[in-house]
Amino acid sequence: MTAALPPIAPDDFRRLVGRWATGVSVVTGHDDEGDVGLTVNALLSVALHPPLLLVSLSTDADSTPVIARTGAFGVSVLAASQRxxxxxxxxxxxxxEKFATVAGHRGVGGLLLLDGSLAAFECRVVDRHPVADHVLFIGEVVHAEPGANGPPLVFYRSRYAEAAGSDRLTLPAPPG
Ligand SMILES: Cc1cc2nc3c(=O)[nH]c(=O)nc-3n(C[C@H](O)[C@H](O)[C@H](O)COP(=O)(O)O)c2cc1C
Structure with missing residues (x-):
């Protein structure tokens, strides 16, 4: 029998997986008590027919039980200017406190979508999978809207990077 490899320490895993550059979105939910929302980079486009989006939300996040209960979430894809x-x-x-002074509008399903985003979606949860300390929510897109046309906000190696165009990505200096 081969010996098991030592597991990677969480901090090392975070450092290595941070080399996977992502965009950044704000995921919102809504119930009788109002709006909830959190910053998310664990967003995946799963399928086109039907259009499905997956978000991975921590069970510690206050927004997670609201989205679990209502079965709906919004996604606002952030522009570089929305850091x-x-x-x-x-x-x-x-x-x-998060929503005070935030400029947004309601989608057809009543979810708050942030003004100035590159694109926004409203999703109906069609599947969910609790995994470790997260829940994967798969949502069918029921409303989609195009937004501003600027560069995206990018997250890379635990820091924000600025995409100045598809061929010009300005990265922060690596941490020392
Ligand atoms: C760039 C970035 C990406 C993040 N991505 C996620 C994510 O994909 N899933 C998640 O649960 N939390 C993510 N977080 C952390 C949440 O935004 C944070 O825990 C938030 O305070 C939760 O808000 P809530 O408790 O009001 O729902 C991310 C934070 C940052 C800065």
Whole structure:
């Protein structure tokens, strides 16, 4: 029998998987008590027919039980100019504080979508899978809207990078 490889330490895993550059979105939910939302980079386009999006949400996040209960979530794909929104929606503060002064509009399903985003979607949850300390929600897109045409906000090696065009990605200096 071959010896098991030692498991990778969580910090090492985070550092290595951070080399997978992603966009950044704000995922929103809504119930009788109001709007909830969080910054997400674990977003995946699963299929085109029907259009399916997957988000991986921590069971610790306040937004997760709301999305689980209501079976609906919104996705606003952030532009490079919306970095402050990404930072705001990643803070462990009450939802009301996150949404104060945020410019948004309601999609057809009533979810709040952020103004100035590159694209926005409303999804109906069609499948969910609890995995470790996250829940994977697969949502069918029931409403999609194009938005601004600027460069995307990019997350790479635990930091924000700026895409100045498809062929010009300005990366931060690697951490020392
Ligand atoms: C760039 C970035 C990406 C993130 N991606 C995720 C993610 O994919 N899933 C997740 O559960 N949390 C993610 N987070 C952390 C949440 O945004 C953060 O825990 C948030 O405070 C949860 O908000 P809530 O408790 O109000 O729902 C990310 C944070 C940052 C800065």
């Amino acid at each position: 402050a929104l990404s930072e705001r929606f990643a803070r462990p503060v009450p939802a009301r």
